[in-house]
Amino acid sequence: MTRPTFSRRAHLQQLALGAGLAATGLLPARLALAAQAENNPSEQRLVVVLLRGALDGLSAVPALGDPAWAALRGGAETPTALPLDSTFGMHPGLAHLHRWYLNKELAVVHAVASPYRERSHFDAQQLLESGGERPFVLSTGWLARALQASQHSAVAMTPAMPLALRGADRANTWTPSRRPNKSQDTLDRIAAMYADDVPLASALAQAMEQQDKSMGPEASTGAGLTVLAKQAGAFLSAPRGPRVAWLEVGGWDTHSQQSARLGRMLPALDEALAGLRESLSVHWATTTVLVMTEFGRSASMNGSQGTDHGTAGAAFVAGGQVAGGQVLTDWPGLGRHQLLDGRDLRPTRDIRALIMPIVQRQFQLSTGVMSAVLPGASQPLGNLWRV
Numbered sequence: 001m002t003r004p005t006f007s008r009r010a011h012l013q014q015l016a017l018g019a020g021l022a023a024t025g026l027l028p029a030r031l032a033l034a035a036q037a038e039n040n041p042s043e044q045r046l047v048v049v050l051l052r053g054a055l056d057g058l059s060a061v062p063a064l065g066d067p068a069w070a071a072l073r074g075g076a077e078t079p080t081a082l083p084l085d086s087t088f089g090m091h092p093g094l095a096h097l098h099r100w101y102l103n104k105e106l107a108v109v110h111a112v113a114s115p116y117r118e119r120s121h122f123d124a125q126q127l128l129e130s131g132g133e134r135p136f137v138l139s140t141g142w143l144a145r146a147l148q149a150s151q152h153s154a155v156a157m158t159p160a161m162p163l164a165l166r167g168a169d170r171a172n173t174w175t176p177s178r179r180p181n182k183s184q185d186t187l188d189r190i191a192a193m194y195a196d197d198v199p200l201a202s203a204l205a206q207a208m209e210q211q212d213k214s215m216g217p218e219a220s221t222g223a224g225l226t227v228l229a230k231q232a233g234a235f236l237s238a239p240r241g242p243r244v245a246w247l248e249v250g251g252w253d254t255h256s257q258q259s260a261r262l263g264r265m266l267p268a269l270d271e272a273l274a275g276l277r278e279s280l281s282v283h284w285a286t287t288t289v290l291v292m293t294e295f296g297r298s299a300s301m302n303g304s305q306g307t308d309h310g311t312a313g314a315a316f317v318a319g320g321q322v323a324g325g326q327v328l329t330d331w332p333g334l335g336r337h338q339l340l341d342g343r344d345l346r347p348t349r350d351i352r353a354l355i356m357p358i359v360q361r362q363f364q365l366s367t368g369v370m371s372a373v374l375p376g377a378s379q380p381l382g383n384l385w386r387v
Contacts, residue, residue, distance in 0.1 A: 051249050
């Protein structure tokens with residue numbers, strides 16, 4: 001069977017670039033998949049988003065109804081949290097996610113953590129991506145092992161292959177290509193040449209904007225993240241494209257000025273996820289999106305108005321088949337004697353118990369295979385899907 005390929009022409013049409021731009025070297029993106037995915041019989045789609053640096057789950061999903069909240073975070077957190085239920089709210093920067101929650105297409109899993117109990121980003125991310133019980137016991141990723149067992153394909157919207165996908169034959173990476181920068185004089189000359197041709201002038205302006213967003217300093221956290229998310233949705237929507245995508249966002253290590261930083265980063269994440277949904281279009285109905293981070297942060301703010309490395313945090317699961325509109329948690333409380341080591345939100349769920357039903361739904365793997373994908377994981381979290 002002939003292996004299908006993505007059409008470069010179709011990709012450029014997606015970006016609305018005129019053919020006349022090819023000579024300028026300004027086309028902002030080019031497919032970097034070494035081997036393209038074959039047609040996948042499954043219509044289920046999966047997007048995993050890793051927030052590198054440890055998102056503060058108590059800021060993203062504050063426990064406003066906890067009796068200890070006011071003393072712990074009162075005044076440090078925004079009072080305008082969007083309501084979820086009698087105990088929890090959602091950061092106002094997550095307006096799209098909040099709307100999904102109200103529409104019962106997003107569930108929050110709180111007080112969740114991996115088996116890791118130290119506070120090293122490097123070790124915690126290795127464990128989260130490998131899916132093991134201790135750091136560096138496994139050298140391949142849980143998502144890669146699931147892909148190998150099912151012969152599905154995946155694309156990571158990253159320059160290098162993330163550990164979660166290492167070991168999968170049909171996993172590839174994609175990022176916008178970086179072409180040599182043109183001098184401003186050259187760009188001005190080209191713009192002047194196209195000035196009287198409205199379609200070409202418009203295409204040039206759009207190409208420049210896309211290039212700035214995809215390759216600029218905020219490529220991984222700002223508008224560039226939305227570009228990557230929309231492209232991931234386009235890949236997953238292609239009839240013969242992959243059915244699994246990986247996205248990641250750095251910068252969540254908020255040791256100082258956390259409120260201001262999250263005030264920028266959470267809306268950027270929210271917009272990117274909304275862009276992903278828009279790009280998926282009708283395929284949202286068969287898509288699951290998992291947003292996770294390596295660990296939570298300290299329950300109390302530090303002297304720099306930030307938080308330090310912690311333990312339990314929050315994860316999000318969204319999609320057309322998710323039993324949303326609920327916060328899934330065995331809430332441990334925020335009282336001083338309820339906190340882990342007197343400083344962290346105590347974990348009550350293993351995040352692998354959340355990953356497990358998502359993997360089972362996506363890949364339809366047997367119990368025996370699942371034990372190799374997530375060795376030592378507890379029973380899968382229930383009540384995650386609509387009946």
